Amino acid sequence: MQETKILLSEKEIPRQWYNIMADMPNLPNPPLHPGTKKPAGPDDLKAIFPMALIEQEMTSERWIDIPDEVLDIYALWRPSPLYRAKRLEDALKTPARIYYKYEGVSPAGSHKPNTAIPQAYYNKKAGIKRIATETGAGQWGSSMALAGSLFGLDVTVYMVRVSYNQKPYRRIAMETWGANVHASPSAVTNSGRKILEANPDNPGSLGIAISEAVEDAATHDDTNYALGSVLNHVLLHQTVIGLEAKRQLELIGEYPDIVIACSGGGSNFGGISFPFIYDKIHGRDIKAIAVEPVSCPTLTKGEYRYDFGDTAGLTPLLMMYTLGHDFIPPGIHAGGLRYHGESPLVSQLYKDGLIEARAYGQLSVFEAAITFAKTEAIIPAPESSHAIRAAIDDALLCREEGKSKCILFNLSGHGYLDLAAYSDYLAGRLVDYEYPDEMIRESLAKLPVV
Amino acid sequence: MQETKILLSEKEIPRQWYNIMADMPNLPNPPLHPGTKKPAGPDDLKAIFPMALIEQEMTSERWIDIPDEVLDIYALWRPSPLYRAKRLEDALKTPARIYYKYEGVSPAGSHKPNTAIPQAYYNKKAGIKRIATETGAGQWGSSMALAGSLFGLDVTVYMVRVSYNQKPYRRIAMETWGANVHASPSAVTNSGRKILEANPDNPGSLGIAISEAVEDAATHDDTNYALGSVLNHVLLHQTVIGLEAKRQLELIGEYPDIVIACSGGGSNFGGISFPFIYDKIHGRDIKAIAVEPVSCPTLTKGEYRYDFGDTAGLTPLLMMYTLGHDFIPPGIHAGGLRYHGESPLVSQLYKDGLIEARAYGQLSVFEAAITFAKTEAIIPAPESSHAIRAAIDDALLCREEGKSKCILFNLSGHGYLDLAAYSDYLAGRLVDYEYPDEMIRESLAKLPVV
Numbered sequence: 001m002q003e004t005k006i007l008l009s010e011k012e013i014p015r016q017w018y019n020i021m022a023d024m025p026n027l028p029n030p031p032l033h034p035g036t037k038k039p040a041g042p043d044d045l046k047a048i049f050p051m052a053l054i055e056q057e058m059t060s061e062r063w064i065d066i067p068d069e070v071l072d073i074y075a076l077w078r079p080s081p082l083y084r085a086k087r088l089e090d091a092l093k094t095p096a097r098i099y100y101k102y103e104g105v106s107p108a109g110s111h112k113p114n115t116a117i118p119q120a121y122y123n124k125k126a127g128i129k130r131i132a133t134e135t136g137a138g139q140w141g142s143s144m145a146l147a148g149s150l151f152g153l154d155v156t157v158y159m160v161r162v163s164y165n166q167k168p169y170r171r172i173a174m175e176t177w178g179a180n181v182h183a184s185p186s187a188v189t190n191s192g193r194k195i196l197e198a199n200p201d202n203p204g205s206l207g208i209a210i211s212e213a214v215e216d217a218a219t220h221d222d223t224n225y226a227l228g229s230v231l232n233h234v235l236l237h238q239t240v241i242g243l244e245a246k247r248q249l250e251l252i253g254e255y256p257d258i259v260i261a262c263s264g265g266g267s268n269f270g271g272i273s274f275p276f277i278y279d280k281i282h283g284r285d286i287k288a289i290a291v292e293p294v295s296c297p298t299l300t301k302g303e304y305r306y307d308f309g310d311t312a313g314l315t316p317l318l319m320m321y322t323l324g325h326d327f328i329p330p331g332i333h334a335g336g337l338r339y340h341g342e343s344p345l346v347s348q349l350y351k352d353g354l355i356e357a358r359a360y361g362q363l364s365v366f367e368a369a370i371t372f373a374k375t376e377a378i379i380p381a382p383e384s385s386h387a388i389r390a391a392i393d394d395a396l397l398c399r400e401e402g403k404s405k406c407i408l409f410n411l412s413g414h415g416y417l418d419l420a421a422y423s424d425y426l427a428g429r430l431v432d433y434e435y436p437d438e439m440i441r442e443s444l445a446k447l448p449v450v
Numbered sequence: 451m452q453e454t455k456i457l458l459s460e461k462e463i464p465r466q467w468y469n470i471m472a473d474m475p476n477l478p479n480p481p482l483h484p485g486t487k488k489p490a491g492p493d494d495l496k497a498i499f500p501m502a503l504i505e506q507e508m509t510s511e512r513w514i515d516i517p518d519e520v521l522d523i524y525a526l527w528r529p530s531p532l533y534r535a536k537r538l539e540d541a542l543k544t545p546a547r548i549y550y551k552y553e554g555v556s557p558a559g560s561h562k563p564n565t566a567i568p569q570a571y572y573n574k575k576a577g578i579k580r581i582a583t584e585t586g587a588g589q590w591g592s593s594m595a596l597a598g599s600l601f602g603l604d605v606t607v608y609m610v611r612v613s614y615n616q617k618p619y620r621r622i623a624m625e626t627w628g629a630n631v632h633a634s635p636s637a638v639t640n641s642g643r644k645i646l647e648a649n650p651d652n653p654g655s656l657g658i659a660i661s662e663a664v665e666d667a668a669t670h671d672d673t674n675y676a677l678g679s680v681l682n683h684v685l686l687h688q689t690v691i692g693l694e695a696k697r698q699l700e701l702i703g704e705y706p707d708i709v710i711a712c713s714g715g716g717s718n719f720g721g722i723s724f725p726f727i728y729d730k731i732h733g734r735d736i737k738a739i740a741v742e743p744v745s746c747p748t749l750t751k752g753e754y755r756y757d758f759g760d761t762a763g764l765t766p767l768l769m770m771y772t773l774g775h776d777f778i779p780p781g782i783h784a785g786g787l788r789y790h791g792e793s794p795l796v797s798q799l800y801k802d803g804l805i806e807a808r809a810y811g812q813l814s815v816f817e818a819a820i821t822f823a824k825t826e827a828i829i830p831a832p833e834s835s836h837a838i839r840a841a842i843d844d845a846l847l848c849r850e851e852g853k854s855k856c857i858l859f860n861l862s863g864h865g866y867l868d869l870a871a872y873s874d875y876l877a878g879r880l881v882d883y884e885y886p887d888e889m890i891r892e893s894l895a896k897l898p899v900v
Contacts, residue, residue: 003460004525010453075454076533076827083526087600105555107827109866149824150537172869175876176823373626374599377526377557416559416866419622426625 004086006248008079013071014243017236020274020345022062023281026352028344031316032306037450040316048217048225050126053119056233064236070118073150077106077113078240082248083411087375089395096398097254098391100411101245101272102378108173110381110413111268112143112228115237119226120147130154130223132216134184134209137163137335138170139381139413140228145179156223158184158192158212161204163335169417184209191215191312205328206339207311214314229265230309230318230343238271241410246275249408256286256408258394262386263290263299263357264336266343272410274345277354288355290346291386293365295433296329298322298342299350299357301440306450307341317450320347323435324443330433332362333421334382358390361432365389366425369415381413382421454536456698458529464693465516467686470724470795472512473731476802478794481766482756487900490766498667498675500576503569506683514686520568523600527556527563528690532698533861537825539845546848547704548841550861551695551722552828558623560831560863561718562593562678565687569676570597580604580673582666584634584659587613587785588620589831589863590678595629606673608634608642608662611654613785619867634659641665641762655778656789657761664764679715680759680768680793688721691860696725699858706736706858708844712836713740713749713807714786716793722860724795727804738805740796741836743815745883746779748772748792749800749807751890756900757791767900770797773885774893780883782812783871784832808840811882815839816875819865831863832871 021027030039042054049057056064066074085098103111123131131153135141141157148155157179164171164183174181184204185192189212195202202208217225227234242259249255259276263269273288280286290299299321307322309315320341323329327340342350349355362382369385371392372378380388387409398405415422424430471477480489492504499507506514516524535548553561573581581603585591591607598605607629614621614633624631634654635642639662645652652658667675677684692709699705709726713719723738730736740749749771757772759765770791773779777790792800799805812832819835821842822828830838837859848855865872874880 004522005460007457007459009457010455072454073827107829146827150827168873169866169869172873172876173829173866176820176829176869176872178824370626374628377523377596377600379557379623379626416619416623419619419626422626423618423622426622 002084005081005083006251007081008244008248010075012247013074013078014066014240016063016065018239018243018275018278019059019062019064019236020277021060021232023278024348025281026348028348029319031318032450034308034313034316037317044316048214050122050128050224052122052126053233056236057231067121070121073117074240079244080105082245083376085376088372091371091375092392092395092399094395094399095402095404096395097404097406098395099249099254099406099408101241101408102411103241104378104411104414108143108146109416110139110143111238111241111271112140113146114240114271115228115234115267116143116147118237120151120153123224124151124153128153128222128224130156130220131226132156132213132223133226134158134206134213136160136206136338137167138174139336142170142173143228144226145174145177148179149177155179156216157181158186158209160184160206160209161202184212186212188212189215205311207325210310211312211314229267230341232345234267235270235274235343235345238267239274241271242273242275245272245408254406257405258407259286259288260291260387260390260407260409262337262383262412263292263342263346264339264383265341266346268410268412270343270346273355277349280354289390290355290357291390292357292359293332293334293337293386294359294361295332295435296323296338297359297435298340300359301437302342303444304347304351305447307447309341318344320344321350323440324447326446327440327443329435332433333418333424334362334386336383337386360386360389361434362430363432366430368392378411379415380411381415382418384412387411452534455531455533456701457531458694458698460525462697463521463524463528464690466513467516468689468693468725468728469509469512469514469686470727471682472510473728474798475731476798478798479769481768482900484758484763484766487767494766498664500572500578500674502572502576503683506686507681517571520571523567524690529694530555532695533826535826538822541821541825542842542845542849544845544849545852545854546845547854547856548845549699549704549856549858551691551858552861553691554828554861554864558593558596559866560589560593561688561691561721562590563596564690564721565678565684565717566593566597568687570601570603573674574601574603578603578672578674580606580670581676582606582663582673583676584608584656584663586610586656586788587617588624589786591631592620592623593678594676595624595627598629599627605629606666607631608636608659610634610656610659611652634662636662638662639665655761657775660760661762661764679717680791682795684717685720685724685793685795688717689724691721692723692725695722695858704856707855708857709736709738710741710837710840710857710859712787712833712862713742713792713796714789714833715791716796718860718862720793720796723805727799730804739840740805740807741840742807742809743782743784743787743836744809744811745782745885746773746788747809747885748790750809751887753894754797754801755897757897759791768794770794771800773890774897776896777893779885782883783868783874784812784836786833787836810836810839811884812880813882816880818842828861829865830861831865832868834862837861
């Protein structure tokens with residue numbers, strides 16, 4: 001009997017994160033201060049991040065030690081299993097070998113705790129008492145709430161109001177882990193109050209929630225801010241995924257021809273792909289594909305230029321693929337992929353042709369998700385299902401071409417808390433949204449010139 | 451670094467289930483035909499169960515081979531991890547060593563697929579095309595839906611109407627795996643129609659749903675019935691939990707002084723405890739504790755006598771601890787523990803003093819659940835949290851007495867789909883229900899005398 005899943009022991013949890021900045025042929029241009037438009041240095045970030053994370057944001061060291069205290073908590077669910085998707089292969093009648101790394105085994109149900117845990121650790125060590133952060137549908141907020149509870153940090157989460165009201169389950173999970181959750185815009189911050197004065201029924205957005213969390217952190221000495229994607233140190237922490245996957249494939253004599261992950265802010269894609277892109281930079285033939293929704297086509301239709309991370313323009317300007325910081329994507333169910341920008345590291349790799357990108361509509365994504373649930377048993381998160389769609393398409397291409405390629409994708413989370421989306425799909429209530437190119441051009445035209 | 455979780459490889463999934471009937475000092479009296487009140491034989495069950503399961507229900511063989519096709523699917527999540535609850539121990543300042551087996555890693559989120567998979571397999575092999583079953587909150591129905599999708603069986607689930615309306619997530623999971631779900635009472639069966647005629651707004655009950663599923667199976671040649679607990683073959687299948695746990699503890703040189711699990715119909719408790727009760731029968735000193743809600747105190751306040759498995763009296767009479775088949779427990783959140791009876795095997799062991807029972811109110815259970823979530827990171831199902839409460843109490847007793855006992859409990863499922871219950875608890879909306887002894891006596895007085 002061939003093994004269904006390849007497991008590693010706790011001793012094999014990576015002891016170091018991999019920093020791709022040590023190997024990239026070109027580094028992204030540096031972030032700019034939002035006021036001066038000059039390169040932002042460590043001092044510009046000190047008000048909201050601990051120095052250890054600022055150093056990780058900027059270092060060119062290839063390997064960064066993972067603290068023992070972080071490894072102890074990673075051990076609650078890591079190493080995560082690598083699955084051979086044999087039942088899916090059989091259903092597709094493909095000669096391809098499909099593997100998936102499953103990050104839904106974390107207590108919060110996604111890959112997000114991989115970075116929430118070290119972020120909580122470094123903040124605790126720096127004497128910080130409280131973390132302020134934002135969340136959309138709640139994957140990140142619940143991971144930060146969990147991390148806070150394990151390190152004895154208070155956590156305040158600004159949750160986009162429409163999600164707060166419509167998707168209560170992840171809010172309740174945050175509260176169960178002891179976090180304090182505000183519907184955003186809230187009356188707690190100046191930026192929130194200002195927006196509520198103009199419109200008490202404002203449904204909120206990720207951009208507004210970021211502004212509230214950053215303001216909260218900047219105005220309280222004992223409080224720092226935490227971000228769940230986009231930044232270099234966040235992608236660094238997620239490389240445990242790819243490092244483990246590489247070791248697991250090695251154990252069975254495999255190496256992927258294609259690595260696939262969905263991409264919102266880029267941490268999930270960077271997490272699994274960077275250790276393989278290291279090999280590509282050093283000459284190995286491998287394809288890495290970032291998958292995004294057609295309704296938020298950051299890489300496939302955005303431009304590579306400086307833009308703000310938030311709607312209000314409070315964050316540093318980042319050099320990245322973007323649709324414009326006031327681009328509001330339609331309300332698709334893959335909430336984690338509804339971000340206007342893309343991690344500067346992933347953006348630069350895309351610019352340099354080291355990775356590819358692909359976009360799908362949500363109907364074909366949910367079709368793939370159902371196929372996966374009925375063969376591999378796990379109900380996947382809508383975000384992760386973008387990767388499943390791409391993997392299935394590449395496996396079907398293998399069938400057409402009679403090629404037996406090795407395909408690896410990251411199943412970044414389960415869909416237990418996204419079942420309303422499945423209900424909508426099964427009842428025929430979902431439609432595909434494609435953003436008109438003209439509206440993207442208009443949104444981009446409004447960007448600051450730097 | 452001590453390991454946080456003890457893992458086994460897929461090769462170490464047990465190859466046989468353990469049948470405690472081979473070792474019990476006294477077997478329960480046989481089930482009786484509901485009409486004739488004579489012992490029910492294999493022929494009485496043929497209309498709704500495949501012969502392989504009827505044989506497992508009655509055999510005295512100690513070890514029953516697990517088919518390869520079942521092992522293949524078990525491998526999707528088994529062996530499940532055994533955790534050392536070090537963070538919980540530290541929080542309790544207890545000298546006790548606490549271990550928990552985690553069944554929430556199954557794709558349906560609980561231990562229920564351990565028996566849904568073999569039940570689907572044996573029915574498929576017997577040429578059955580469709581399974582009819584009932585579900586309350588949905589743990590069992592979703593597991594059967596999953597099993598059906600993996601074996602290509604159609605699955606029809608009669609789901610208690612009040613859950614169907616108020617708890618849509620597990621219904622959607624069933625539909626995602628392709629099952630057909632009816633709110634019960636439904637217009638699909640005679641028993642359902644009869645009840646709807648009397649009261650179109652009848653909220654349903656597990657008893658009514660069982661009647662509908664049994665009628666559906668009995669009146670369709672291609673359809674069988676499946677039950678998720680209570681029966682001997684169901685408990686047999688669940689023994690993989692205890693067999694794995696025993697091996698995992700052995701690997702680190704441990705053996706439990708106390709084994710704890712929650713008990714509704716008894717399959718979760720039987721699953722983890724029977725392999726250890728084997729040792730107790732053979733002279734080893736070990737305590738096994740079944741934990742139930744004070745609002746449904748089957749073992750702690752029920753009587754040991756013949757009763758029906760369902761409200762309508764269609765099933766065979768089983769010799770068991772019962773509160774009476776028309777006992778309707780209050781609507782506590784641990785839906786899986788709201789059953790009037792108890793597995794005949796567990797009942798006989800209790801009668802013979804080989805196991806103990808304990809009952810808790812839901813407030814103290816949720817208090818324990820929150821402590822667990824904040825230390826061990828996993829948000830537990832309300833049912834499983836009864837076992838956590840008991841484990842914490844025994845660990846605190848160890849602290850008082852200065853004893854370092856080894857405590858093992860089964861964490862039968864996660865609470866992602868039970869977060870509304872946590873919300874109610876955190877908002878102070880939960881109360882403790884205790885059923886007045888007099889009402890239990892009244893309910894028992896109505897039982898048939900056989």
